[in-house]
Amino acid sequence: MWDGSLVVAANNHGTCYVWRLMCGMQTMTNFEPLHKLQAHNGYILKCLLSPEFCEPHRYLATTSSDHTVKIWNVDGFTLEKTLVGHQRWVWDCAFSIDGAYLITASSDTTARLWKIDSGEAIRVYQGHHKAIVCCALHDGAESSQS
Template sequence: MSVILVTGSYDHEIRFWEAWSGICSRTIARSQETGQVNRLAISPDKRLLAAAIHKKVNIYDIASAESTPIITFEGHTMNVTSVSFHSEGKWLVTGSEDGTIKIWDLRSQQLHRNYDNGAPVNDVCVHPNQGELISCDQAGSIKQWDLSENLCSHELTPAGNVPIRSITLALDGSCLVAANNKGKCYVWRVNDETSNLPRFQAVTKFHAHSKYITRCLLSPDAKYLATCSADTTVKIWSITSHYEFKQEKILTGHQRWVWDCAFSADSAYLVTASSDHTARLWEMASGATVRQYNGHHKAAVCCALHDGAS
């Protein structure tokens, strides 16, 4: 499978799609267990799918037709809101409304590390250097966690206590964008620890939507930012070398909240998931919907796409 496209929904189902035909090729029905699917992540080698389901994380074998997870990580006491793989796929990081960030070892299948964030965690990403995590939370904080020191090494509070909903880091680690509940985006240049400059250098902020931003995501080539919103739209912003963000397109078509998005490896396509029960594939150049994925019976709230080299 060169293109892996997956969606998760409040109907409890996880669906795999043929990206171009729009056909659902496999459904993990999860009829034996409860809990909505909150977030999805595909391992770098395309072997594993991690699904944050209520308080736990299920790991599925992508190549298998089995609906039973090969590993289940339990330990969070509230909704798991974020899940991402380390670059070598050996461990997984999760964030939760219980105020903790946990690192799980996929080989030993054990909890490897636990960070107490002190407020419900909304998003976590792994820095490309693989030595740090960056998280954002309901109290309005963005924190950098140092994996070697086991502590929080930097904290940003760009809008006081307004909850930060989503964060995204450029693939080369040079730029961080955060989006909050009031529709604002904040942008920092991330300087090297060895430079004499501040680690996080605020460069700009802008009002992207008049309602909640549910997800912000930088494209792999770092030329675009996508913002998903409660206003039913996705906005595409172009980014200059001087960190100027210009609205390029508004992707319209979803009927309700847009919850999540994922770029193709070449930054030419975007997948989105919405409360209108559908997911869509958009062409970035035209802003048109190329494919709609129909099959979920309730809100589609998360999606994952891996079409790059494994």
């Protein structure tokens, strides 16, 4: 989570783990297990929390070898949407700064831009001849130059 309060990790069995940072005066960092999601029926290749600007909705996105992307509501860890459209493994994803959009990268040689509230792919980027394994989205505030 953007404020350091949550940490997520996933494995090749389709399970995503969520921990809460335990506040204290200790020099060691301690985490409290918060939730365990059986998110996919294959490898989870990316798990990503939405940015801080997404309030009041906070999301967790998981991408998988099962060709899907799942969007989870962090409040209660309920499944909000399953994004379907890629034909092969979905390797990576990135949220827009406001959390309204998600871009995904897949072995099917496409990247897709999804509208979170509808779950629709509003744009498919084609032209690569090999798998796309990472992506980024720059839609933030303009940077100031000195």
